[in-house]
Amino acid sequence: xxxxxxxxxxxxxxxxxxxxxxxxxxxxxxxxxxxxxxxxxxxxxxxxxxxxxxxxxxxxxxxxxxxxxxxxxxxxxxxxxxxxxxxxxxxxxxxxxxxxxxxxxxxxxxxxxxxxxxxxxxxxxxxxxxxxxxxxxxxxxxxxxxxxxxxxxxxxxxxxxxxxxxxxxxxxxxxxxxxxxxxxxxxxxxxxxxxxxxxxxxxxxxxxxxxxxxxxxxxxxxxxxxxxxxxxxxxxxxxxxxxxxxxxxxxxxxxxxxxxxxxxxxxxxxxxx
Amino acid sequence: xxxxxxxxxxxxxxxxxxxxxxxxxxxxxxxxxxxxxxxxxxxxxxxxxxxxxxxxxxxxxxxxxxxxxxxxxxxxxxxxxxxxxxxxxxxxxxxxxxxxxxxxxxxxxxxxxxxxxxxxxxxxxxxxxxxxxxxxxxxxxxxxxxxxxxxxxxxxxxxxxxxxxxxxxxxxxxxxxxxxxxxxxxxxxxxxxxxxxxxxxxxxxxxxxxxxxxxxxxxxxxxxxxxxxxxxxxxxxxxxxxxxxxxxxxxxxxxxxxxxxxx
Numbered sequence: 001x002x003x004x005x006x007x008x009x010x011x012x013x014x015x016x017x018x019x020x021x022x023x024x025x026x027x028x029x030x031x032x033x034x035x036x037x038x039x040x041x042x043x044x045x046x047x048x049x050x051x052x053x054x055x056x057x058x059x060x061x062x063x064x065x066x067x068x069x070x071x072x073x074x075x076x077x078x079x080x081x082x083x084x085x086x087x088x089x090x091x092x093x094x095x096x097x098x099x100x101x102x103x104x105x106x107x108x109x110x111x112x113x114x115x116x117x118x119x120x121x122x123x124x125x126x127x128x129x130x131x132x133x134x135x136x137x138x139x140x141x142x143x144x145x146x147x148x149x150x151x152x153x154x155x156x157x158x159x160x161x162x163x164x165x166x167x168x169x170x171x172x173x174x175x176x177x178x179x180x181x182x183x184x185x186x187x188x189x190x191x192x193x194x195x196x197x198x199x200x201x202x203x204x205x206x207x208x209x210x211x212x213x214x215x216x217x218x219x220x221x222x223x224x225x226x227x228x229x230x231x232x233x234x235x236x237x238x239x240x241x242x243x244x245x246x247x248x249x250x251x252x253x254x255x256x257x258x259x260x261x262x263x264x265x266x267x268x269x270x271x272x273x
Numbered sequence: 274x275x276x277x278x279x280x281x282x283x284x285x286x287x288x289x290x291x292x293x294x295x296x297x298x299x300x301x302x303x304x305x306x307x308x309x310x311x312x313x314x315x316x317x318x319x320x321x322x323x324x325x326x327x328x329x330x331x332x333x334x335x336x337x338x339x340x341x342x343x344x345x346x347x348x349x350x351x352x353x354x355x356x357x358x359x360x361x362x363x364x365x366x367x368x369x370x371x372x373x374x375x376x377x378x379x380x381x382x383x384x385x386x387x388x389x390x391x392x393x394x395x396x397x398x399x400x401x402x403x404x405x406x407x408x409x410x411x412x413x414x415x416x417x418x419x420x421x422x423x424x425x426x427x428x429x430x431x432x433x434x435x436x437x438x439x440x441x442x443x444x445x446x447x448x449x450x451x452x453x454x455x456x457x458x459x460x461x462x463x464x465x466x467x468x469x470x471x472x473x474x475x476x477x478x479x480x481x482x483x484x485x486x487x488x489x490x491x492x493x494x495x496x497x498x499x500x501x502x503x504x505x506x507x508x509x510x511x512x513x514x515x516x517x518x519x520x521x522x523x524x525x526x527x528x529x530x531x532x533x534x535x536x
Contacts, residue, residue: 012531120421257288261306
């Protein structure tokens, strides 16, 4: 072990090319001046540039459509939205509602983990196909190793109603014919003809569309981190507009105790009763 | 229950009986069979109840003492701790108090000194126990992520401080205290083998590693340990956030001269 901490050289010393407030009052992001170079950007163009360093207004528009079409149902039954609605019904603040719901969106069966996982799977699948492994084998190996394939299968509903409108939008903008999105539907066909009940979900479709534009899994994850907020806020506002505590109240008898011992006393447990 | 409602919450932790005049309020609450307000309130300590909530049985004296010792050690890791720092940033800007705890958890959840590190640390204990050769092998050949996850891969051996030089005295003091508790076998083993493990990991033991051992000693699962490690560090985060809120941003480091944008 060394005799000095590695942290000493970083003490009061953060050097970055990402940007920040300059002594002259300008603000840089990746070398661009926010006030003069990026001031005409749409928010999604700005975010795409912040995350990837890319300036591409068409791609930003596609991502914006993903946010609108695929991520923000104002339905308080969906778990992340329900957090926002619970914050509303218990009269917490809007930002806390959003922060809580956002954290919850990093879920496995939907949201950020599914998004990251679907994109990662498509990249790994493509790499395996390039090694002349057949698609069926890669999919089955994934299932065997992980017992799921991100981007396929869905809780509550089996078919994903977002696929069609998203693909229609993508086609209208000249997207949707690339190798990754084609792979997504090849996998879907494989599942259709198999004994498995998985069907393509929107994480694979959007992952495929963006992989065709060179968006990597972690970039996709970053670009969709805030995507679901459009669902939280109406759920929060709706709950605020109703009486306190009115969101799906639970009676005591809706708690079903399944533990081993229904009643016992503390001191008797320790032989002191 | 209304005949049209069939969805319930199944739980081994909690049972309730409603007030006679209000089905939405509980008249009695039981935690794993114990009457919380009619029995535990009079007879159990907070630490015992904390253990009960997670383990569904009361702790024995050894377990209670370990958890209490750990709770004291972790309750405030001081203003340099990343999670506490995060909370203080909520304080100085006049953010909501809830945000101070949210950020303490968010920052204190990670792979470096955080709860995810403890999650992996307990997994290491489950895999290696007190087998020094197993530790040697696992440290040399750490598990790899088979597919991408929101959690980034570990950049160091869980439980050891990659920025450390030697094991800090508070970690050693806590380890010695916990290892002296009767039949705390894994903690005793860690005390006796700490320097060997440190030489294999290349870094000194950290509080996250000590906590991992203690949680393993308590037979907690990795995800339970992860939760408790976040929870048990909140008191310090809360208090420091409140203190800095009163003190204000002018008295809090902004690192004015420590930041440089390179082209």
